[in-house]
Amino acid sequence: MSLRGSTLTILAAVCTAAATGVGTAEPPGLSGSVEIACAASTLHQSAAWYLPTGQPRGLVWVQHGFARDNDNVAALAETLADAGYLAFAPSLPFLNLSGCTLQNLGDNTPFLNQVADLFATADDPAGPLARSLETAAAGSGRPIPSMPGQLVFIGHSAGAEAVEYVAHRLHTTAPATWSKLRGLVLLDPVKSFLGNNTETALTDLDATGLPMLTVSAPPSLCNNFGGGTAAMEALLHRPFIGVRIPAGEHTDAEGASSDGIGELLCGVPQAANVAVLQRLTSGWTDDFIDGTHTAAYYPGDPADPGGIPAAPGAQILGGS
Structure with a gap:
């Protein structure tokens, strides 16, 4: 079977599973929906909210990957x-x-x-994001x-390309909201098979200095052979853009929220890898919001060699 045929076979299996409702338990977040304009209509999409104790430090958008849903990122959220x-x-x-x-077809x-308009109108009590939360x-x-006034975007797989593009859109069209965006975490990012959304977004965002960091797995069919990570390495001009976990699985970002289909097609999340990914994601988010630089979250960063290793044998990733 050809590479393209293998890819399409796996994608078809994922789509079939998603359409028939195979998968996850009820997530622990608050279940709801959000309205998003689509051509001449309005979509009413499932949306989960996870509330902290006390006043939130910031608003974090957590976006799932291709043919997945918000249940699959419940553990991370x-x-x-x-x-x-x-x-x-x-x-x-x-x-x-x-x-x-989600992905470009x-x-x-x-x-x-x-x-992007969801976030551009987040301060509006009558806006779709505020109504969804309420x-x-x-x-x-x-x-x-x-x-919250401060934003961080986190995307897994094809969701990483989506958050990249939305951040780019805010930079070019919504300066007030752009000024509140503190950084992106891109978890095993995947480029769409079609189009250049990744290249357009990263080229624009690179010049802004917006922090963009990744925890990636080795190249595989499920991450389109590492194309999203390779694009970060090629288009971002920074000495440190994250780490690749040598034994990582594409599903590590889903952790305990993954399901049988995800594990069958893209690997079983490994507890040690999940712990590293969650620690780095939370730590980077803290630094984005607080404007700090915690050495332990930048393992092997040439600018901060005191950082502790993220995982045994972790590959340090840098831009061009």
């Missing part, structure tokens, strides 16, 4: 909520006749522009937290 963040995890479509999809940028929290009986 819960970890971030435990660290004091308000985590927002929407489910975005992987198939849509109007092109309103032709041109999904009009849809991603609408996703409805989810009200249904739980918990107090509705104030929408």
Whole structure:
């Protein structure tokens, strides 16, 4: 079977599983939905909110990967909520006749522009993001937290390309919101088979100095042979852009929230790798929000050689 045939076979299996509802348990977040404009209609997408104890330190968007949903990033979102963040995890479509999809199957940028508008209007109490939070929290009986002023975007797999592009969109069209974005964490990023969203976004964002860091796995079919990480290495001009875990699995970002289909097709998350990924993701988010640089979270950074190793044999990644 050809490489392209193998890829399409795996993607078809994932799509079939997602469509038939195979998979995850009910996530611990507050279940709700969010409205996102799509062509001439409005999508009502599942969205989970994870509330911290007390006032949130920041708002973190946690985006799942291709043919997955927000259940699959529940463990990571819960970890971030435990660290004091308000985590927002929407489910975005992987198939849509109007092109309103997480990954680029032709041109999904009009849809991603609408996703960007969720954050550009986050301060509006009548905006879709605020309404989504209010409805989810009200249904739980918990107090509705104030929408934080600082933002961090975290994306896994194809979700990484989506958060890259949305950050680019905010930079070019929403300066007030852009000024609140503190950084991106890209977990085993995957480029879409079509289009140049990754290149467009990273080229623009590189010049801004916005922190962008990755925890990546070795190249495999599930991460499109490391193309998303390779694009970061080629397009970001920074001495340290993250780490590659040598025994990492594409599903490590999902951790305990992965499921049988994800594990069958893309590997079983390894506890040690998951612990490293969650520690670095939370630590980098803390530094983004606080404006600090904690040596332990930058293993092998040439600018900070005191950083401790992320994992035995971890490969340090740097830009061009």
